[in-house]
Amino acid sequence: MDTDVSTTVQAESAAPEHAPQHLVVMGVAGSGKTTVATLLAQRLETEYAEADRFHPQANIEKMSAGTPLTDEDRWPWLEAIRDWLSAEADAGRSGVVTCSALKRSYRDLLRTARGRVCFVHLDGSPELLAERMEHRSGHFMPTSLLPSQLATLEPLGDDEPGFTVDVTRTPEEIADLVLDRRADCGRTDPSTSTGTSAGTEAPR
Template sequence: MSKRCFVVMGVSGSGKTTVAQALANRLDAKFIDGDDLHPRANIQKMQQGMPLDDDDRAPWLTRINDAVFSFASKQEAGVVVCSALKRRYRDAIRKDNPQVHFVYLKGEQRLIAKRMAQRSGHFMQPVMLSSQFAALEEPDATEKDVTACDVAATVAVIVDQLMQQFYPA
């Protein structure tokens, strides 16, 4: 299996962590939750229910870019969770990382809001979902390194689809 790095992206509540962990397990790859790479100030801001701005995200995106680069430099497979809501964020992660591929977990706001209401212990508050959808710049056909997956499917189905696409038998 080739060593590639996947960034599982989408709005909060789309299932990024769950899908990314399942994919990493299937690939026997390293897993990084991008939320763990946020600077303290970002976490505190989100805990207060305030959305991040681009200045807040810049050091976080640099950390994610570095993690992806580290996987490639060590020839390791990796899966990273990152919302990557805007194209410029994805471009920041892509910089000097040609091996990266984005998995966009796409879903309707109503379904994702329902899922968010059912979870606990996460610093992203459900009320902030609207700001995430407002900020989302969906990947388009020019972003050849993005695969969209419908979040209405089960995690197993999504992972199977990705395996078939990237590692056909």
């Protein structure tokens, strides 16, 4: 990994309030990231990117074979997503991107993107997520990888800019909630704290 994430917080603090705000729709497979992110990009009239497009072919082949990715596999992918967000900010645009962003260290890297980053964690029960994966088509990731993703997942910390949403809501309801809360994302005022679910987190 070629990024020093130790300067993440300082870089974000230096970003002005009017800097473009990126939405990273995160969570394990089957949480509905693509559907929600597409809706958000449409409503915000901004750019959208699917994280899978940034994976090198070797990663896709591993996942298709049911082999979990390692950190070494993920760093170049995460850096490519970070660079896309930075390019959007340089163009004066906010970006919406899907990304599992399972670990705090992965999210810290994404937060080094230019602009401001807000994480939207789509969370649901393992049973619901597995059922969704069983019924989707055209995706290379098998349901057998869900347990490893759930084991790797580190929920958003109270000091991270973002919030958790229960995926039993409809995509439209989730998009409405995100649009209502995104202006407060990253603020330190306890009344608008982020990294929390505000009653929307699904039971684990």
